Amino acid sequence: xxxxxxxxxxxxxxxxxxxxxxxxxxxxxxxxxxxxxxxxxxxxxxxxxxxxxxxxxxxxxxxxxxxxxxxxxxxxxxxxxxxxxxxxxxxxxxxxxxxxxxxxxxxxxxxxxxxxxxxxxxxxxxxxxxxxxxxxxxxxxxxxxxxxxxxxxxxxxxxxxxxxxxxxxxxxxxxxxxxxxxxxxxxxxxxxxxxxxxxxxxxxxxxxxxxxxxxxxxxxxxxxxxxxxxxxxxxxxxxxxxxxxxxxxxxxxxxxxxxxxxxxxxxxxxxxxxxxxxxxxxxxxxxxxxxxxxxxxxxxxxxxxxxxxxxxxxxxxxxxx
Ligand code: ADP
Ligand code: MG
Numbered sequence: 001x002x003x004x005x006x007x008x009x010x011x012x013x014x015x016x017x018x019x020x021x022x023x024x025x026x027x028x029x030x031x032x033x034x035x036x037x038x039x040x041x042x043x044x045x046x047x048x049x050x051x052x053x054x055x056x057x058x059x060x061x062x063x064x065x066x067x068x069x070x071x072x073x074x075x076x077x078x079x080x081x082x083x084x085x086x087x088x089x090x091x092x093x094x095x096x097x098x099x100x101x102x103x104x105x106x107x108x109x110x111x112x113x114x115x116x117x118x119x120x121x122x123x124x125x126x127x128x129x130x131x132x133x134x135x136x137x138x139x140x141x142x143x144x145x146x147x148x149x150x151x152x153x154x155x156x157x158x159x160x161x162x163x164x165x166x167x168x169x170x171x172x173x174x175x176x177x178x179x180x181x182x183x184x185x186x187x188x189x190x191x192x193x194x195x196x197x198x199x200x201x202x203x204x205x206x207x208x209x210x211x212x213x214x215x216x217x218x219x220x221x222x223x224x225x226x227x228x229x230x231x232x233x234x235x236x237x238x239x240x241x242x243x244x245x246x247x248x249x250x251x252x253x254x255x256x257x258x259x260x261x262x263x264x265x266x267x268x269x270x271x272x273x274x275x276x277x278x279x280x281x282x283x284x285x286x287x288x289x290x291x292x293x294x295x296x297x298x299x300x301x302x303x304x305x306x307x308x309x310x311x312x313x314x315x316x317x318x319x320x321x
Contacts, residue, residue: 011050013189013234014311016041017225017286018055019241022304023094025059034097036305038105040240043308045111045194052189052232053098054225057200060090061218062140065169069155080155083139083171084203084214091120091199098196106194116194122180122212123202123219123227129174137173137218137278142166172217176202176224180212182231189232198224226286230293237290237299238310239283244303246284246317248274258317263292266319287319295321 022040024033044051061083068081095118102116135158143151148159148167159167179185179198188195201219205212222239229237245257248269261269266288275281287299302309302316310316 013050014236015052015229015234016238021242034101038101040304040307042105053196054198056221057090061086064089065140082214083216087200087203095196114194118196119185121197121202122205123176124178125174125204127206131172131174135170135172138168138170140169174217176219176227198228220282222282222286226290229290239301240304244306246301261319263288291319
C-alpha cells in the first residue's frame with residue numbers, strides 16, 4: 001500500500017487513542033512514558049497530520065480513588081470522593097504530563113507554533129444503559145476479604161473476587177452517548193491546536209434536566225475516542241496499544257497477524273471470538289464502528305512506537321469498508 005502521507009493533500013485529521021503502555025502505572029513511570037509518547041505524537045505531526053489525543057486512565061483513576069479513600073481514614077470529616085471526580089482528577093494529571101512532554105518535544109524539533117491544551121471532558125451516558133445493572137470493570141488495587149467487606153459497608157462499593165488475587169472494586173462501563181464539550185474541542189482543533197480530550201473515556205455524566213450528574217462508572221476510552229473521531233469528522237482513528245498488529249488465534253501456535261481487514265471480515269472474526277473482551281475486543285469494535293460510519297474513514301490499531309510506520313502503510317492492522 002502506498003503511504004498515506006505521500007498521497008496527502010489536505011491535512012489528514014487523526015484521533016489517536018493512547019493505551020496503558022503510553023502512560024505507565026506509577027508517577028515516575030508516567031513521567032518517563034510520556035516522553036516516548038510525545039515522540040510518537042510529534043512523528044504524526046511531522047507527517048503533516050492534524051492530531052487529536054485521547055487516552056486511557058485505568059491505573060491512574062485507581063490510584064486517585066485509593067488516595068481519596070486514604071483521606072477518609074485520615075480525616076473523618078472528609079466524605080469519599082465520587083468516581084466521576086476521580087476521573088476528572090486523572091484527566092488533569094495525565095493532561096498536565098502530556099502537555100508538558102509534548103511542548104518540549106515539539107520545541108526540540110523546531111515546531112514552535114503548535115499550542116497544546118487539555119480539555120476537561122464530560123461524556124454523557126444513558127442511565128438505562130444495561131451496563132449499570134452488571135458492573136464488570138475492575139478498578140483500583142486488590143484488597144483482602146475483610147477490607148472488601150468494609151468498603152462494601154462504608155462506601156457501598158461492589159467488590160468482586162478476581163481470579164484468586166484478592167478483591168477489587170468493580171464499576172459499570174456504559175457506552176458514551178454525547179461529548180458535552182465537543183463544540184469547544186472542535187473550535188480548538190479547527191484553529192490548529194493540538195488537543196488532548198476525552199481522557200479516561202471522559203467523565204461519565206447522566207442528564208437530569210439542566211443538571212449533569214456524575215455517574216459511578218468508567219467509559220471505555222476506545223469507544224469514547226471513536227465517538228470523538230466521528231464528531232470531529234476525522235479521517236483516521238488510530239488506537240495505539242501494546243501490540244503492533246491484531247491477531248487471529250492470539251497467543252496460539254496458529255497465530256496470524258492481520259494487515260488489512262474489511263468490516264465484513266472483522267465482524268466474522270469478532271463472532272468467532274478472536275478478540276479478548278475488555279482488551280482487544282473494544283478496540284476492534286471501535287475500529288469497525290468508525291471505519292463503517294462514513295466512506296473514506298479508516299481505523300488503525302498498532303504499537304505506540306510504530307505509529308509513523310503504520311500511517312505510512314508499513315505495519316499495523318488497518319480497518320476499512
Ligand atoms: P490498552 O491499555 O492499550 O487499552 P489492553 O491491554 O486493554 O491495552 O489491550 C491490548 C492487549 O490486548 C494486547 O496487549 C494483547 O495482549 C491483547 N489481545 C487480546 N486479543 C488480541 C488479539 N486477537 N490480537 C492482539 N492482541 C490481543
Ligand atoms: Mg484497554
